[in-house]
Amino acid sequence: MVLEQSPLAVGITDGYFALKTRLNRLNLAPMKPHRLLMLTGLLGLGATFVPLLPVQLEARAQNAEAAAASPAGPEQELLTKLDKVSGQVLAPDGKPIAGARLSWIAYEPSMRGSVMASVESGADGRFNFDEFRSLVQRTLTLSGDTVENAPPRLFIEAKDWGFSFAIIEAKPLEIRLAPPADLEVTYLDEAKQPAADLGVRFRFVQFRDNLETSFLPPSDLPRFQVRTDAKGVYRLSGLPQGALVHLELDDERFAQPNFQASVISIKAARQTVAPPISLIAGSTIQGRVTYGASGLPVAGVALTAQGAGQSGGWAVTDADGRYELKSVLPGKYNLALDLQDKFNNQWTARAKESLVTEGGDHLKDIDFQLERGVLITGKITAQGSPDPVEGATVAIYGPAHPRSTGWVQTAKTTANGVYSLRVPEGVQTIYMYQTPTGFGPSKQLPDSLLDIKPSKAFSNQTYEVSVGGNGPAEINWQLPRIPLPKAVQVQVVDENGLPVANAQVSSAIADGSLPSHLFQSWMTDAKGRVIFEGPREPLTLRASLDDSATVKGTKVQSGDSVTLRLEADTLTAISCRVTDAKGEVIPGAVVNLTTWPGEFGFGGQDITLNEQGRHSFKGLWPDIKYSVSATAPGYNQVSIDRMQLEPGEVRILKPIVLKKATSFLAGQAVNQNGEPMRGAKIFGQGGGNAARTVTADREGRFRFEGLVEGSTLMLSGLEGQERMQQDVKAGTSDVKLVFKADA
Incomplete structure (x- = not known):
């Protein structure tokens, strides 16, 4: 089961459909599922795109032989080709840090992390895992396919420094630690009283300058086993300054706070006191899963509750087929089973749609019966030829996964171009979710003996079909070939035309419909060069190193060769201060920067202001517009309209005055x-x-x-x-x- 956004989630995510479609059409390194989850949650996508937590089911190979023949993913290949795992731990100024402890963390399919081995850095800050080959084998055995979505990481701790992490790579690692910070958060119950002795899980940490990586710590590390004190205060020390952290509850009395409330921005200061988090009673959903014909229990099946804009959690059935979802927020959910991995397309089940929970209630007897349903199968070939297309993804909404939320059932074609999905009888919405490199989306009606029609309610190339009876339903596609993308070559130079090493080159869709932080970035080599596989759509490239940057973006297409020139003192900044009507600092006030690369705006993470009520957004591009908003508990929200800054400008805004909101x-x-x-x-x-x-x-x-x-x-x-x-x-x-x- 992987996390993915589907195009038919709910009406409010129509914009996100456009976003995800554009991502799929690019030929950049694909966004990992855990990266997409972090981006949709942490970046928030502003008011234009509402982030969901949807799930894509992907059908596995239909037999053991096909599974064995499928190629290893990039993470598995990397791990098996490692010849060493080594590097150096450094302070921000480049000085070595001795005595740092580095732990190798691997993840089970349940995403539970385990410490496999630990080493310490020497006097020169260098470290080396001598037994890395056995660690690789143990990691692959423990993680299985999970290694593709959650590759192993190193967890780094050192006295007087904030902890960090690093994804294991083939090259020597250079790990720079940030100064430490202490976090303090107060939890309040429904009566606004301190929630004492509350279990709080540290879920992940993420650095602002490296959003593609995240760290889910193993639960057996003592530093993360913390409960609130008698005053409801949760304290954690040794956090990296400038990071984002996500906290979850480990207490069945309360519902999990929403994602935005539980993600906390750590200041670039010794201590961060976050705004209080108010809790509400959690709901439970209980039921049983059985084989429809016999009534026998089905053990080990995962269920997920998903609402429009939030997740209700997941559970696994016990030996008697019973399950219980706990700590569910109030809302309306679809509850569905994840059957594909366990039953390999032999069974299906109808989802429970529009279940409503309220704070503290208990929904019982929400039972599921497995059924044989109908097997939808087909073959995808190249247009005008019998050549099979491997790696195309077909997606289906229907009774098993209703289109009112974003959980979509998918299957990838095997080497012979065949896919199959088992669904309950009834109306299905089917579409080509993603095409492999070298093929474009089909604009022709799929070939089928069934009565298949274009969907009137949703996007182009989306079709509706009713299936029933005992036999399989066959739906075939032909995909047009498109030219293979060619590599893009980039040279970064300074004002004198000399190559610039270690400059960062970032990319964004050229028409401004997506921001650069959703895409891959690269570091120039010693000769100031970057070469990457060409995109399917035009991109805009920008480059920076310290305060030097390109004045404007450069448009590139597949096969282009371009030079990016850095100019000194080019990046911009916006400084703001937030007060109440009396000009006094407001405790808990936050600001948010929205990036406007084009027509759409993309909001960032809420930033808590310092003790003077100030914050500066630094390192901004001069050719992109920005807007700032501010709010605080008990106050309204004020937005400053889009601003275009000159190269090197530091824009100091007038004080943002918030009104009481009672x-x-x-x-x-x-x-x-x-x-x-x-x-x-x-x-x-x-x-x-x-x-x-x-x-x-x-x-x-x-x-x-x-x-x-x-x-x-x-x-x-x-x-x-x-x-x-x-x-x-x-x-x-x-x-x-x-x-x-x-x-």
């Missing part, structure tokens, strides 16, 4: 027949208020808190084919929102 808005969501819309997601924004989403309860009732008095909130929602949009004044207690079906 008003509310409440009411009921109903359909056009007057029936409550239980579990409906209602999105509110505008009027100087921070954008937010609330969930209607079983009676369809909802409530927004913390609004600016007298402001107008723009409310909208989408539930299936029913939509709602309405402007309402803060202070209203009886508004009725009517969801109506699309005309």
